[in-house]
Amino acid sequence: MTLGTGDWIVIAVYVGIVAAITIWHTAKTTTTSEFLLAGRRLTLPIFVATLVSTWYGGIFGISEFTEYYGLGAWLVQGIFWYIIYAVFALFIAEKIRSMPFYTIPDILENNYGKKAAFVGGIFTYIMVNPAPYLLSLGILIAYFSPLTLVESIIISTCLCIIYTYLAGFRGVVYTDLFQFMWMFLAFIVLFYLAYNEWGGIEFLQKNLPETHLQITGGMSTGVILVWAGLACWVFVDPNFYQRCAAAKNPKTAKHGILTCIAFWLVFDIVAIGSAMYGFAALSAGELSIPPGNNKYMYLALADHLMSSPLKGLFVAGIVSTIMSTADSFLFVAAVNISRDYYWRYLNREASDEKVVVATRIAILITAVFSAALAIALPKVTQLWYALGNIGLSALLISMLRTFYGKKHGGHAALASMFAGAAVACLWLLFGLIHMKNGFPVYPLGVEPLYPGLLLSYLAYEISGRLSHESNSKK
Incomplete structure (x- = not known):
């Protein structure tokens, strides 16, 4: 994909707005509650925007999954998760908001003691390491620049550091609101243009394997059950707990997640639908991608269907999709260090100023560690998958029992x-x-x-x- 002057102007506008949001909200961040939970005043629109946008950092993975399983991607990356989201909203979200806690280890300590909180904090940190998303953003920067992957990962890390360090959770959620709107706009436009170019279901039926249009995507029952189980990740994901704790009231947490399901459904339709159009066009010979680069399907499709400055809009949409996840994971991982270890075990009487400083230091430590991991293991998503299985196996039972049973x-x-x-x-x-x-x-x-x-x-x-x-x- 080549970008013109108009595209770069659009991207520059995107970066400028993110910077302006950061500067504006930095001045409003003074206390621990403000820095870690935005004062527990997230309204429904802000709650929905930040939670929805946090969940799509692996956007290139969606296109890869669609390549192999077609509509099956919607089953294992969408439908199963909607069910778990709904269970979380109906039975857990309000309880979290009613608790005077900040993190998962806070809940573990209240129910099981400090030792359980210490061990649980380790697994929590493992599950929210942002390395896969810093790598994804680095790959995107390297794609459009003469920079090496290492240099691009360093730049992507610095971008995430800036507004999480300055404005804390408030900066994260309000940039997420902006990125939420941008990512939806970008993918809705892409899907519309693909539909307008190739028509409806007939084109897909003609150019995709028959299994790609089946809800199972040709996957075995065993594989489907594995992905169904992984959807339980939601029950121990610190991003869900943090946002529920930051909601204006318990009803906002509950209704917010239920509203999120509708937006996740829409985004899954346009993202998976666009990828299916792309692979159908590739099969029909109307689109070309160098061998081994099918993970860039969205960029190839945008390059084929869009002209300047729409290409810039779409690239900024991809950046928004990844960045809104990378910053959330970076911040939650940093809070895990400052709140769950510094405050809990080293200085329980720490002032608001000291907790904020500790969190900012933790942001830098986590960013450097995650960038190093992304550089050392360019297939870090495999490590993330493995560590996610370990973390979920460790935490799920104990966490669910704090609410029921x-x-x-x-x-x-x-x-x-x-x-x-x-x-x-x-x-x-x-x-x-x-x-x-x-x-x-x-x-x-x-x-x-x-x-x-x-x-x-x-x-x-x-x-x-x-x-x-x-x-x-x-």
Whole structure:
């Protein structure tokens, strides 16, 4: 894709508006509550915009998934998640907002003690490392510039640092509002132009494999169940907890997530639909992409369908999609260090100023670590997937029990975390040792998440009951 003067002007306007939003909200950030939760005053529109935009940082992954499974991408990346979103909204969101807490380890400490909070904080940090998104943004910068990937990752990291460091969570959510509007505009325009160019379903039926137009996308039941399980990520995602805690009131948290589902549905339709048009056009010979570069389908499609300055609008839309996730993960990971370790274990009486300073230092530390990880492991998304399985296996049971069911003590939570993480690690290691055709082969053909969750649940129950019996004898 080549960009003209008009495109670069549009991109410059985008950058300028983001900078202006940052400067404006920096002056309003003074207390810990303001810096970490925007004063717990997020209204419904702001809540919806920041949560929706935070969830699409892996936009290139959507096009890759669509290439292999077509409409199946909507099932495993959309429909299953909508169900979990709705469960979270109806049964958990209001409870989070009613609690006087900031983070997941806050909740763990209140229910299980400091040791559980310490261990849980480690897994939380693992799950929100922004390295995959800094890498994605770096790849995009390198695509349009003579810079190397390493230089591009450094630039992408600096961009994310600027407004998270200066304006905190307030800067994140208000830039997310702007990026939310821009990313939707960009992809709606792309989908419309693709539909206008090639027509409706007939073009897709003619040029895509038959399975691509089936809701399962040709995936096996086992693969579908794996992705269905991964949707439970929502229950332990710190971004959901932080935004619910920052909502104006419990109803805003609940209704906000339910409203988000409608926007996620729309964006999935235009994003997956555009990718399907792109791959159909590629099959029909009306679009060309160098071999091995199908992850750039959106850019190739935009280059084919758009002229200046629409190309600039779309590129800024891609940047918005990635940046709104990268900044959120960077900030939540930094809060994990400052709130969950500095404040909890080193200085419980820290003033607002000291907590804000600690968070800003943590932003820099996390950014440097994440950039280094992205540079060292350019396939870091595989690492992110593996660590996500470990984190989910460790945290899910203990976190859900803080809201529903019979809750046991700290020993049960620790046993559950260690057992779930250990089994998931061993399962992953087995798969890596027994690779076949470039893919891991797991015992019994079962992905790590399910044995991890099973052992985590058993450890929670057994340890809890043993502890209860021991206390009864005393």
